[in-house]
Amino acid sequence: METQFPIKRIIDDEGNVVDASYCEQLHGELAKELYYHMKRIRAFDRKAISLQRQGRLGTYAPMEGQEASQVGSALALGQDDWMFPTYRDHGAKLTFGAPMVETYLYWNGRAEGCVPPVGKNIFPPAVPIATQLPHAAGAAWAEMRKGTRNAAIAYFGDGATSEGDFHEGLNFASVLKAPVLFFNQNNRYAISVPIEKQMNSETIAQKAVAYGMPGVRIDGNDCFSVYFEAKKALEDARNGRGPTLIEAVTWRTGAHTTADDPSKYRPEDQGKEIVDPLVRLERFMKKNSCWDEAWIVEIEALIKAEVETAVEEMESYPKANVEDLFDHVFAKMPTQLAEQKESYLAHLKRG
Amino acid sequence: MEMEVKEIQRENTATQLLTIVGAVNDAMKMLLESDESVMILGEDIGKNGGVFRATEGLQEKFGTDRVVDTPLSEAGIIGTSIGLAVNGFKPIAEIQFLGFIYPAYEQIMTHVSRLRMRTMGHYTVPMVIRAPYGAGIRSPEIHSDSTESLFTHMPGIKVVCPSTPYDAKGLLIAAMEDPDPVLMLEPMKSYRAKREEVPVGKYTVEIGKGKRVREGTDVTLIAWGAMMPIVEKAAQQSEKKGISCDIIDLRTLYPIDREIIAESVQKTGRAVIVHEAHLTGGLGNDIISIINDTSFLYLRAPIERVTGFDVPVPFFALEEDFLPTPARVLESIEKAVHF
Numbered sequence: 001m002e003t004q005f006p007i008k009r010i011i012d013d014e015g016n017v018v019d020a021s022y023c024e025q026l027h028g029e030l031a032k033e034l035y036y037h038m039k040r041i042r043a044f045d046r047k048a049i050s051l052q053r054q055g056r057l058g059t060y061a062p063m064e065g066q067e068a069s070q071v072g073s074a075l076a077l078g079q080d081d082w083m084f085p086t087y088r089d090h091g092a093k094l095t096f097g098a099p100m101v102e103t104y105l106y107w108n109g110r111a112e113g114c115v116p117p118v119g120k121n122i123f124p125p126a127v128p129i130a131t132q133l134p135h136a137a138g139a140a141w142a143e144m145r146k147g148t149r150n151a152a153i154a155y156f157g158d159g160a161t162s163e164g165d166f167h168e169g170l171n172f173a174s175v176l177k178a179p180v181l182f183f184n185q186n187n188r189y190a191i192s193v194p195i196e197k198q199m200n201s202e203t204i205a206q207k208a209v210a211y212g213m214p215g216v217r218i219d220g221n222d223c224f225s226v227y228f229e230a231k232k233a234l235e236d237a238r239n240g241r242g243p244t245l246i247e248a249v250t251w252r253t254g255a256h257t258t259a260d261d262p263s264k265y266r267p268e269d270q271g272k273e274i275v276d277p278l279v280r281l282e283r284f285m286k287k288n289s290c291w292d293e294a295w296i297v298e299i300e301a302l303i304k305a306e307v308e309t310a311v312e313e314m315e316s317y318p319k320a321n322v323e324d325l326f327d328h329v330f331a332k333m334p335t336q337l338a339e340q341k342e343s344y345l346a347h348l349k350r351g
Numbered sequence: 352m353e354m355e356v357k358e359i360q361r362e363n364t365a366t367q368l369l370t371i372v373g374a375v376n377d378a379m380k381m382l383l384e385s386d387e388s389v390m391i392l393g394e395d396i397g398k399n400g401g402v403f404r405a406t407e408g409l410q411e412k413f414g415t416d417r418v419v420d421t422p423l424s425e426a427g428i429i430g431t432s433i434g435l436a437v438n439g440f441k442p443i444a445e446i447q448f449l450g451f452i453y454p455a456y457e458q459i460m461t462h463v464s465r466l467r468m469r470t471m472g473h474y475t476v477p478m479v480i481r482a483p484y485g486a487g488i489r490s491p492e493i494h495s496d497s498t499e500s501l502f503t504h505m506p507g508i509k510v511v512c513p514s515t516p517y518d519a520k521g522l523l524i525a526a527m528e529d530p531d532p533v534l535m536l537e538p539m540k541s542y543r544a545k546r547e548e549v550p551v552g553k554y555t556v557e558i559g560k561g562k563r564v565r566e567g568t569d570v571t572l573i574a575w576g577a578m579m580p581i582v583e584k585a586a587q588q589s590e591k592k593g594i595s596c597d598i599i600d601l602r603t604l605y606p607i608d609r610e611i612i613a614e615s616v617q618k619t620g621r622a623v624i625v626h627e628a629h630l631t632g633g634l635g636n637d638i639i640s641i642i643n644d645t646s647f648l649y650l651r652a653p654i655e656r657v658t659g660f661d662v663p664v665p666f667f668a669l670e671e672d673f674l675p676t677p678a679r680v681l682e683s684i685e686k687a688v689h690f
Contacts, residue, residue: 082438111468111469111470111471112471114469114470114471114473115470115471115473116470116473116474121438123437123474124466124469124470124474127461128457128461128462131426131430131457131458131461131462133430134426134427134429134430134431134433134434134458135430135431135433135434135437135462136434137427137430137431137434138430138431138432138433138434138435138436138438139434139435139437139438140434141431141434141435142434142435142438142439142440143438145416145440146439152434164426164454165426165427165430165457165458168422168424168426168427168430169427169430171422171424171427172421172422172424172427172430172431175422324471328467328468328470328471328472329465329467329468329506329507330467330507330509330531331467331472331475331529331530331531332530334559334605334606335559335606335609336606336607336609337606
């Protein structure tokens with residue numbers, strides 16, 4: 001199966017172009033856009049970990065190492081497409097247009113973090129594993145029925161492929177020919193369980209065969225490969241050719257969450273050979289004369305300021321309103337709930 | 352199906368003689384006709400018209416895009432319905448039997464019921480889940496569950512359970528018009544038990560309102576769905592013994608109509624709650640709490656419950672022993688009255 005689903009890449013670890021058919025499309029503007037977003041979400045991510053360590057943020061799920069997968073796929077989306085992320089895909093969300101302040105707020109236990117920005121279809125992050133796959137199939141089906149060319153992307157990890165909802169989502173989408181990109185980030189661990197204990201298949205991409213949909217296995221740390229394969233799958237989806245399963249093979253550099261210690265389950269030297277996706281893109285840019293030191297300094301300053309401002313705004317955000325505990329459960333609050341609210345507010349008032 | 356409709360004129364209002372399942376079918380036809388965004392999803396609901404024929408004729412009339420035979424996949428049905436619902440459609444999802452809903456429980460618990468709350472009202476799930484429930488028709492095992500309290504316990508979803516054709520149609524239309532998700536439990540034992548005149552055209556029965564179906568003074572009987580004929584029989588038998596029963600058909604299981612319960616119990620001072628679901632964790636406990644909160648000082652006897660036992664719903668050879676019977680209800684009525 002590994003031979004039938006070889007890992008596709010456009011640039012190698014050294015930044016050399018290994019698929020010449022893309023040469024003309026690998027222009028400096030695209031490289032810079034990818035680099036900027038990868039740099040930006042890394043800054044967000046590292047800051048989040050640091051804030052959590054200082055007790056200024058709740059438990060946080062880092063995504064360092066997966067930047068190429070998240071940015072490449074998110075930049076491939078159209079304005080009106082639907083995004084169904086998991087709790088580790090805030091990099092993809094940020095790239096697609098979720099505001100940084102709200103994204104930090106999510107990790108600080110605030111529902112405001114699930115409210116999508118105006119004009120963007122970003123579903124709240126799925127916490128129960130794989131449950132978002134049928135949602136993506138449904139939202140894409142709705143687009144199809146409305147006669148639009150919009151598609152949906154569903155993010156999920158390697159562990160999600162063991163869930164029933166993985167099957168139900170892919171099966172529905174393929175039966176309906178719904179315009180969905182099932183974008184798997186195989187970072188090889190579901191918390192502590194390695195991929196070989198997760199499944200007996202050699203690849204995740206091969207599972208697509210069972211659904212009669214294309215399955216593509218790509219180097220998830222090669223942002224170009226991610227970007228172009230995602231574009232192609234989305235284009236197929238828009239043209240009525242149904243869903244695609246992409247397996248982006250990547251690596252979670254850090255812990256599952258800030259409450260996790262990967263040294264308990266990952267051999268110390270595992271993953272050491274993996275080249276950082278940003279370094280890899282940097283090497284490409286340097287080899288292709290689109291590395292501009294002045295520009296790097298400029299974006300670094302921009303990103304630093306953006307992150308600092310976002311953190312400030314997050315920390316000075318109005319306190320969570322206790323009424324929000326009750327107000328968003330139903331459109332019209334049932335009497336018994338209204339009484340619970342009233343009684344609790346009265347209790348608070350009494351001090 | 353048994354839907355040949357006999358339209359008659361009564362007080363200038365056109366009605367038709369329908370069973371519960373016929374009324375459910377009629378409600379869905381109204382909804383599909385009046386709102387382009389309404390869709391029906393389920394297993395065997397299209398060409399086959401549903402295993403109970405609740406969707407008979409609908410795919411033929413409204414097409415395969417709107418009345419969809421889905422893969423055999425409860426979580427898939429509910430999960431894709433969520434995607435449709437947040438993206439402009441109003442799905443009615445049929446789960447073939449309530450006992451088959453459990454694979455979809457995660458979707459209902461973690462998404463359907465809390466998406467509004469999670470997004471502070473930005474994404475909502477205006478969908479209806481329909482599920483036939485209950486024992487007493489000699490179904491194979493697992494087809495006869497009555498687990499309404501798994502859903503009334505779930506914040507963010509409403510649960511209704513009609514016992515008559517009129518209420519079935521009115522509640523289903525109300526459920527679809529409700530901006531929030533509604534689970535409608537349909538008593539399969541009563542699906543074709545009786546016909547009644549049901550108005551032609553659209554009307555709603557308000558969600559959250561029970562109905563007094565018999566006036567009485569000595570004891571309040573509270574039930575819903577397939578237990579209504581049981582309590583009615585028990586009330587008739589009580590009458591012969593000189594006991595007058597006030598009967599409440601709850602119709603909505605969340606949010607429960609507390610006023611109608613309080614008003615009745617304050618009049619009678621006694622209550623017998625009847626449900627076919629298991630005793631422990633059953634909805635009867637919530638009803639007792641409502642009586643406790645509203646009418647404690649009016650009580651003249653401990654509140655009685657007649658329910659299914661704390662055992663899995665059995666194979667059908669013993670299902671009549673599992674289900675509350677008029678005789679068991681009558682015993683509890685007498686126990687309450689003679690306390």
